[in-house]
Amino acid sequence: MSWAEARLLAHGAARPLTARTVPLRDAAGLALADGLATLQPLPGFDTAAMDGYAVSGTGPWRIRAAVRAGAPWAGVLGPAECVEISTGAGVPAGARAVLPLESALTTADGRVSGPVPPPGRHIRRTGEDAPAGRRLAPAGTRIGPALLGLAAACGHDSLRVRPRPRVGVLVTGDELEHTGVPGPGRVRDALGPLLPALVAELGGETEGVRHVPDGPAGASGSGLSGAVRAVRGADVVVVTGSTSVGATDQLRRLLEAAGARMVVDTVACRPGHPMLLAELAPDRWVVGLPGNPYAALVAARTLLGPLIAALSGRTLDPLPCVPVHGRARPAPGATRLVPVAWDGARARITEGHGAAFLRGPPWATRSPRSPRTGPTAVRRPCS
Numbered sequence: 398m399s400w401a402e403a404r405l406l407a408h409g410a411a412r413p414l415t416a417r418t419v420p421l422r423d424a425a426g427l428a429l430a431d432g433l434a435t436l437q438p439l440p441g442f443d444t445a446a447m448d449g450y451a452v453s454g455t456g457p458w459r460i461r462a463a464v465r466a467g468a469p470w471a472g473v474l475g476p477a478e479c480v481e482i483s484t485g486a487g488v489p490a491g492a493r494a495v496l497p498l499e500s501a502l503t504t505a506d507g508r509v510s511g512p513v514p515p516p517g518r519h520i521r522r523t524g525e526d527a528p529a530g531r532r533l534a535p536a537g538t539r540i541g542p543a544l545l546g547l548a549a550a551c552g553h554d555s556l557r558v559r560p561r562p563r564v565g566v567l568v569t570g571d572e573l574e575h576t577g578v579p580g581p582g583r584v585r586d587a588l589g590p591l592l593p594a595l596v597a598e599l600g601g602e603t604e605g606v607r608h609v610p611d612g613p614a615g616a617s618g619s620g621l622s623g624a625v626r627a628v629r630g631a632d633v634v635v636v637t638g639s640t641s642v643g644a645t646d647q648l649r650r651l652l653e654a655a656g657a658r659m660v661v662d663t664v665a666c667r668p669g670h671p672m673l674l675a676e677l678a679p680d681r682w683v684v685g686l687p688g689n690p691y692a693a694l695v696a697a698r699t700l701l702g703p704l705i706a707a708l709s710g711r712t713l714d715p716l717p718c719v720p721v722h723g724r725a726r727p728a729p730g731a732t733r734l735v736p737v738a739w740d741g742a743r744a745r746i747t748e749g750h751g752a753a754f755l756r757g758p759p760w761a762t763r764s765p766r767s768p769r770t771g772p773t774a775v776r777r778p779c780s
């Protein structure tokens with residue numbers, strides 16, 4: 398299976414989690430379950446955009462009232478009349494424009510004079526940004542700070558969202574140490590710390606990280622199969638370091654014995670090819686990541702990212718197609734996955750990306766511009 402196909406299959410495998418309604422303060426980072434429509438026109442009334450005078454006809458203008466933000470004035474301006482007005486206040490009926498304070502003079506008889514502003518000057522018209530009912534974001538949009546502000550501006554107190562998929566992490570490997578500098582033949586666990594942060598970045602929530610011995614399940618139910626059963630309440634169980642064909646690599650045997658449905662079983666990419674995705678029971682997913690840390694990272698981006706996006710009701714972003722420079726070993730018949738840092742419109746391969754090493758990946762950066770807004774010559778989506 399090609400790398401591109403594996404990504405799409407992982408995204409296509411799962412249906413979105415059941416939607417729930419949450420207050421705005423709890424919605425950051427989640428995905429909209431429904432489109433976001435505005436409950437009122439934006440802005441909701443003709444609004445002064447400058448401190449000054451809302452004037453009618455030509456001057457000099459007689460001042461009828463002082464209008465402040467939040468306290469509308471119900472009168473109607475006639476010719477040569479004005480109100481003193483604050484930025485953000487409602488512009489009264491009959492006003493043609495706002496004359497800024499800096500352009501206005503007061504005459505000896507207390508009237509206002511100044512250049513006649515063109516119609517509509519410094520007035521934000523009702524619904525100028527969006528009429529009431531307009532859909533401003535589709536279902537599946539990830540809710541960032543600006544979208545929260547927009548939702549509030551539209552009059553919403555809560556949003557229907559998809560909850561964060563819950564991910565249980567099982568780290569296997571009898572050679573692993575979880576603190577300090579490992580002794581001879583021992584290895585420091587890099588994935589226990591890496592995965593919760595990656596899961597959060599991908600839009601999920603880690604239920605817990607458990608360390609599981611390599612040995613098969615004994616009568617006590619210990620071992621990987623017992624550990625997978627013990628992860629309750631998670632939508633996805635991620636297992637690291639048990640994907641190969643060695644004596645201690647039990648994940649495929651365990652899945653087969655449990656009657657799991659394999660969705661992705663080995664991918665034509667380097668590193669990370671032993672990765673897998675299986676449905677253990679309806680709506681319960683297992684992602685197998687290779688033990689080599691960089692291989693695990695790319696495998697998680699290949700399968701876990703799209704799976705979490707699907708469970709969250711989000712679409713998969715198209716991949717940008719850009720010129721890349723730097724050294725990468727070709728992988729005949731497979732996709733070579735390398736960390737890249739953006740270097741203007743090009744991507745530079747960061748050194749130190751062997752399957753077992755994490756020296757290069759921390760320097761990888763996301764695209765500085767969306768593939769949809771960048772110059773098309775260098776950012777056509779890859780097929």
Ligand SMILES: Nc1nc2c(c(=O)[nH]1)N[C@H]1C(S)=C(S)[C@@H](COP(=O)(O)OP(=O)(O)OC[C@H]3O[C@@H](n4cnc5c(N)ncnc54)[C@H](O)[C@@H]3O)O[C@H]1N2
Nearest residue numbers: 570584585586587588638639640641646686687688689692
């Ligand atoms: N006969 C074959 N052997 C291997 C093949 C193969 O096709 N045939 N594939 C190799 C590739 S590629 C990979 S990747 C690994 C995948 O193996 P596992 O997923 O079973 O992982 P392990 O064997 O347990 O570990 C591999 C390597 O990674 C280190 N490791 C494991 N977990 C961690 C961790 N949490 N933090 C840091 N390092 C970790 C472990 O010590 C090993 O060095 O299989 C190859 N073999």
Ligand code: MOO
Nearest residue numbers: 668669689692752
């Ligand atoms: O392909 Mo393995 O996944 O070399 O680390």
